[in-house]
Amino acid sequence: MSDTRNRYRAVALCLVLTALAFASSGCALLLHKDTDPKPMVGHERIRLAEDIRLARDSWPEAGWWLRFEDTQLSDLVVKALLDSPGMDVARARTEAAKAKIGAAVSNAGPLVGAMGMINRMRVSDAGFLGIYAEDIPLLGIHGPWYTTATVGLTGSWNLDIWGKDRAMIRATVGEANAQAAEQAQAELVLAGGVARLYFDIQALHSLLDLLEQIRAVEAEMTAASQERVKRGLEPRSTYEQARLRQLDLEEQVSNAQNDLRAFHEALRAIVGQPDLPPLERAGLPATQGRMPQTLGYELLARRPDLQAARWYVQASLDAVDAVKAAFYPSFNLLGFYGFDSMDATWLFNRGAQQIMFTPMVTLPIFDSGRLNAALREARTSSDMLIALYNEAVLNAVRDVALAGIRMQKIEAGLAIQEERLHSAAYLFESVNAYKKRGLADAVEAMAARLPLLAEQVRALELRRLHLMADIDLIQALGGGYRQEPPAPEK
Template structure:
């Protein structure tokens, strides 16, 4: 039971650390959003001034300065909203850490980390053995076996969780359908699946309790497989979307560079050159949104795998 309690404490630490990481990178992503919005705002401010000057000389209709100002005000509203979002995220982090109003240090803007959305060749089921919440439940199940002196019926499936990408619902039978005959375990850790059916004869109150623990544990394992599969699938989707978005930025930037080249040769106005930057900034904001979502999914994958994954050499399970 002491092992189960230690595992439960580790599960709480993992939950808090990943929640803090999510909030932190939410703040950092919003800082970068504000930078892009400020860049867009500078263009909008110049556009307002230029259209007002044109209108004052009778070269443009009076509606154009008003339209430019409306765009400027919309950007300013987005900046105010983003600044408020940073305050809310920071307050959420402070509350999560139990820090006082003045105890949380300032969070300065930093560069976003490069995404590692590319998944390993396999996401082995054995990786879930690092999840402290599942290990805690396993200890409780095994403790219940000790109390009732029942024969354990444990299975050690081995399969690639990627096989379940796109599955909306899973059943235990699915795990064994995809299980490998070669069973490899992470050194010092294992995550069996228990068969409560072998404990069903002549049920006593203790045996009923053990079977309930088995059912809860097996369902938790099944949910963990599903969560890893869904998170990995979403990461693959974000990775593909990011590559497409980068190509889109390159295409839009080509048009911007063309207008700026015309401006340098005196064939286009400064206003036209600056306004050609706005579509690029808009696409950069879209890319930033994707990067923020991808970071969130990477943190989620770390959490669903119990803190990460490493390529440890497999060992054979020993009979108990």
């Protein structure tokens, strides 16, 4: 019997030493089948086209809407960032991601708990403990019924030798940073939406003023045409043409008024203010498109959507590391200190004291391909996120280029429009001068005013489009956001 026990002990010792040898050498009995991650877009591909000739000044600043010097707009943006339901959702997602960091850190630490158990049982006569089914008081056996009890402290700790838990913590931190960047992106989009609606409303107010002036002129011309028809000086068709122009103008005024109501409702919803008062009238501010000297690495740091995509990539790479660590041996420490007794009345006697310390090593040998399947899933998910990141970077460069080209086009149109306004004003003044000399009648003077008003409407629309393009360019450049992206994987 002693020789048999010694052989068993020798075999057990050999198994333990073998496991420790594998563990200390960092070997895995299961070989993981992994591939290299997809490459990411290099900084050299993040550049502006040479034919975009906007002023090369600097990047937008935080609080970019302040550049328009409109306190009403600034108040609306601040209210939206504080009260918008969309921002509440973004902030909740960020807080949830931060909470996951605490959960990941907690999972990596030691656990200590208290336990207590009481059990009423009858011992089987034919079982392994059959002797305790007897009632032998001299031996301290009072079977077959027993009331067993256990109470004490338990502890466990998974030693993170291969970095699995650390990789999971880094992955949750990466996801939290991505959510914070997405919150910044939501703020940027919200501020841009508020600014667009605000300037659309102001532009509609100015448009209605011009349409009212045109309507007054058309009404006078229609009345004059009607009087001429009565006198037989003009055919009725001339009056009907004037009437059609007047009705078309009425339709434009009605459409502008309905658009004004719709924009105000949209602004009320996006700001999160059910009782948003009517806005005070303000003109459209003058603005000029400005580009940074270069894009490159700065675009990655200044675009919150690119930061979010990059952090998601980093989190996915850390998740791959965590899956790889599962191929290696895991070390756990288990412990118990307390009291255990087959008779509850003896539970707290000195002889019932129990202390247990159990170091444990586990090593996967055969798992039907589960670990490699998990690794392939993690790697393909990471490669997909890298592909999405590369696409987002190239799209960001395209957004900046298109916004710059659109701004450049509108600025060229504004320069031409200034000339058109100058010509229309000269024509109107000339006809008025002829009228004062008696060389032109009132109808001709009114007709000469219409092209000037039409050019003013066109100029107003170009100024509105110029503001929209400026906001697009600000958003494409990140709107003043700046955070360092995570360091690339070595």
